[in-house]
Amino acid sequence: MKIKETLENYLFVFPAIAIFSVFYVIPFFWVFHLGLFEWDGISFTKIFVGLGNFKEIFLQDKYWWQSMWNATYITFIALTFQNVVAFMLAWACDREIKMKNFYRVIFFIPPVLSEVVVGMAWRFIINDIEGANIINRMLAGMGFPNLMHNWLSDPNTALTTVALVHCWKGFGWGFLIFLAGLQTIPRELYEAARVDGANAWQSFRKITVPMMIPVVVLVAILTVLGTMQVFVLIVSLVGGEFAGHTAVPVLRILASMRGSSRFGYACAQGITFGLVLVAISFIQYRFSKKER
């Protein structure tokens, strides 16, 4: 009886495991073992270098760590600015207000647009010579002419500008998931709280926040995973790595794969990247467990 039940339970996960083992696990081990080789991606012979690639990444590759730092910076902005705005918007749309449906559709437009279009459009909006210089004009119009700047061509502001555009593109997802989460909080709880005399802030703190914590963690983890892997947007906004100022890990991996034809090294970089992501996500997950 016990065995039958266990087998039945396995049946639920069987399709997922089957597809996963074939289409993820096998390529994963292939890439993993390639990280131990020096290979150009073409020849039928590879040279075994053991942990040589990893040693190089950790000890010599300063471009790599610069790209990791840049990606972390963008992710930090995404975790704070992007998700706070997304949460606020979701909360605003959760209430009974007019034009709710309109907003719900509009906010999801940025994620739907391709990164290439987003890059081109924002480049147009921000740049002065090739574009309409809208941001600077707005700043001047609002009375801050001394804030006008070459947002994308100045190496000091380029990364932050890219991060903000990425937030613009990404907040729609956070909005969607937060909204779904807010919708699953039973209305009766709020009713009961109101009857008991709680004001808006109190019911927010005592009902909304505790019930949304798993969702917030979920969005945080997904944000980290999605943002650390950004790269198409960078190419379409600033043309590339901008002397390293906008370098990101995926661009470095692509450079190893195609520019230097070092496929094995690229795989090692990919694995290092993956391990860092796992570490960050693990910390986030444990942090959330403690919060509860």
Next chain:
Amino acid sequence: MKNVFYYKTKKIVFNTLIHLFLISVAITCLYPLLWMIVSSLKSQDMIFKDISLIPRQFHFENYVLAWQEGGFGRNFLNSIFYTVAVVFGIVLVSSMAAYAFSRLRFPGSKWLFIMFMAAMMIPIPGSFVALYVLLNKLHLRNTPIGYILCMINVGLSTSIFLLKTFFDKMPKELEDAARIDGCSKFGLWFHVALPLSKPVLAVVVVFNALAVWNEYILALIIFDNRQFMPLQVALQTFQGEFVTNYPLLMAGLTITALPIILVYLLMQKYIIKGVTQGALVG
């Protein structure tokens, strides 16, 4: 009395601020979309000269041209087919797995779940080559089924993660009630868990639909037959090696964006309805 007036004003001010906030965000979302659509109505030589939001001449024929030159007809259908197939597959497979991880007990469940999570976090660059060789060996390479299975895998981990998080939050009373009524495990999954999680299922649908709809590199690498190519691959023909036909590209991108917006419009109904359908009352 001061109190009533005070609270009423406070409420109006508060609501106005919220609306201002919402509208300003909405404007920033709309502008690039408008830019894309307006660009698609201009001509190649005017597209960067004329930077106003209203084109001097409306070239609606760009859409027809984009459709024809991009060979959109067949590829459009292909994309729809792949998206529907993959989304269907993922919803099925991941909801079953997520339900099992959340509610069922079996040895190794914790480790299997961790494995899926780890997979979500470890992207594999260069996996295209591995998948190509793998599919080749399975004789599934130049086939729709091979592509669909690969794409199901792509969205699997994240979908399982999303669904499990929501299943964990589900109140157990309903399932207990149904179990007492004699519902089987599959029945519980199908009749209780799935309907309750409609909001998050809608998110899973939108998330995966978008991913499959926008995918092009895997399709380009594993398909040799133009008949199987999805829309995004056809779109690339406007981004020439040297000459990018911007208006047609924008027209193509607009056409491409529409179905996904449609999917979202359909799905967001479920996100709105949520759980407030008296599920707990019963």
Next chain:
Amino acid sequence: MWRRGLGIFVILLLSIIGCSSNSVDLKPTVTAWHWMTDRDAAFQELAKKYEILTGVKIDFQLYAPSDAYSQKIRAAAQGINLPDIFGILGEKRDFASFVKAGHILDLTAYMEENNSNWKNKFFPKALAVNEFASGNSYGINPGVYGAPIDIMTIQMVYNKSLFKKLGLNPNQPPKNFTEFIALGQRIKDAGLQGMVSGWGEVWMVDCFANNYAFNIMGKEKVLATIRGEVPYTDPDWIKVLDIFRQMKKSGIFASGLVTMINKSAEQLFANEKAVFAFNGSWCVNVYKGMNPALEYGAMLPPAVGQIYPMAIWGGAGSSFMVNARSKNKEEAVKFLSWLTDQDQQAYLAQMTNNLPANKNSLSKIPEVLAQFSRGMEYATHPNIWGVSEFSLVIEAWDRGIQSIIIGEKTPEQVAADVQKVKERELAKRRAK
């Protein structure tokens, strides 16, 4: 409701599976994969012509953009599934790897048939990119392994109408470097941009720097440096890096130069916002599409030194190779020979404003294009030098130049950085 959905789904499924028809051909079909979006229509026309002539069907398949094409080729190579005709996008080093892996057919015998009939049709520099010379450092048997289908050069262009506006003679582009950068302030005062180029794409930076390296120290010294005999901290190399510092100081660079992809640069030049551009001969077609009324001319990058000539990069634009494992080798080779013949080359040149690789295809090409073709005299290309610099060194070099342009590093610092990477790589090679 979802039953209906399922029904639609099944119908779609059947329609898609059912529609893939396979007709049986008696004559072989030669499959060719290419990435040249702009030329796809022309290729299809030529394929039809060829089929009428010989009955052999040529199936041209387009996979764009070029990065995606490159990945597809590499994946197919791994799966030993390459088409009959394809191109390799990448460096000589990658080309050599493909040859060593047995993917590329050696065309030397075919080229040298009938008194080198086929070989002699080409401009020698165009063919050189596809050749491995004797004594090459890649260890490949000397020979010709591909056929060029067009040539291109990368030079500079200048806007004639803007010249007039600035009070300069539109038929006299700057003769030397000093004259060139002196225009910097004047251009800025007129509210225009100086030189644009896709220098977000590092290879273009590399090209420009390399041109001046040849001009300042001559080809031999440059190759000697690659071989490791001369350090990058040599005064001549610092002079090369200093060019960028001087250009930056004079204001001749367009603002945001390092964040531009080449297509943005082309936009700016076509819209007459920039006076100069550093671009390749393909730009003629691009500018025509964006601004048919543009008045411009081609020029060499203004020389610094007088001892050695100015060099530019040029040679084969695109080339095709034949799959050594192909079952239709002979037919593929015959087709390539036809494709690179006079008439077909003239047709391609006309249709797409690219320069033909065939010497005899002197069709009516626009004047600007003719100016580009005259630059071939000064053309060289990394793929014909017989040695390659370490990719990590090139990366450090290109990045260093970008840093100079944005004012973050000095030429001496960059030279020192690059030399450090070079020595590390040399040590690694010696250790092998």
